[in-house]
Amino acid sequence: MASEFPDFRTGNVLATNFTGTLSERHGVPVERIPTPQRLADWLKANDLAVDSCSTAQHDLARVLRESIHTAATAAATGNTLHVSAVRIINDRSAQGRAAAQLTPENRRRWRLSATSVEDALSVIAADAVSIITGEREGRLALCASPTCLAVFLDTSQSRTRRWCDMNTCGNRQKKARFTANQREHSRSPGTAAR
Numbered sequence: 001m002a003s004e005f006p007d008f009r010t011g012n013v014l015a016t017n018f019t020g021t022l023s024e025r026h027g028v029p030v031e032r033i034p035t036p037q038r039l040a041d042w043l044k045a046n047d048l049a050v051d052s053c054s055t056a057q058h059d060l061a062r063v064l065r066e067s068i069h070t071a072a073t074a075a076a077t078g079n080t081l082h083v084s085a086v087r088i089i090n091d092r093s094a095q096g097r098a099a100a101q102l103t104p105e106n107r108r109r110w111r112l113s114a115t116s117v118e119d120a121l122s123v124i125a126a127d128a129v130s131i132i133t134g135e136r137e138g139r140l141a142l143c144a145s146p147t148c149l150a151v152f153l154d155t156s157q158s159r160t161r162r163w164c165d166m167n168t169c170g171n172r173q174k175k176a177r178f179t180a181n182q183r184e185h186s187r188s189p190g191t192a193a194r
């Protein structure tokens with residue numbers, strides 16, 4: 001069943017994993033959580049498993065996602081945050097009752113209550129706050145692919161990461177560069193003869 005939908009991208013920053021569920025925003029957009037069930041699958045894949053997800057909760061999630069995307073993009077480019085995006089992030093953050101739990105393996109797990117989609121969204125909203133404020137180690141940046149421009153948290157030592165995702169945008173760019181080089185090479189003998 002799941003294979004009829006686009007795959008999820010993985011990364012270690014929850015909030016940008018979430019905004020990455022809509023990719024190629026400036027090209028042909030790929031919606032990775034097109035249905036409530038697919039959102040539930042995504043939450044499960046990100047250690048925020050919920051019992052069920054309604055259409056209304058799915059709508060809330062996508063509104064939150066776009067608000068995080070807008071606010072994080074503004075933060076990455078040094079612009080003022082949109083008041084409405086800030087309000088939505090804050091509302092979602094306030095409306096959850098997730099509790100941080102310590103596991104015996106020294107890891108953090110979120111314990112969600114019965115109305116758990118709201119709880120899961122509050123965890124994502126809080127994660128967004130931590131990256132937008134710059135509280136977390138790393139630099140907010142936009143993907144260098146012009147059709148993507150996804151926001152990501154660059155935690156590389158040199159802070160020079162260019163792609164939101166090496167497996168998609170990075171590889172596509174590498175391939176494009178390779179093809180351009182090949183074309184350049186096949187043209188060069190003629191140029192050299194002149």
Ligand SMILES: [Zn+2]
Pocket residue numbers: 143144145148149150163164165169
């Ligand atoms: Zn990208």
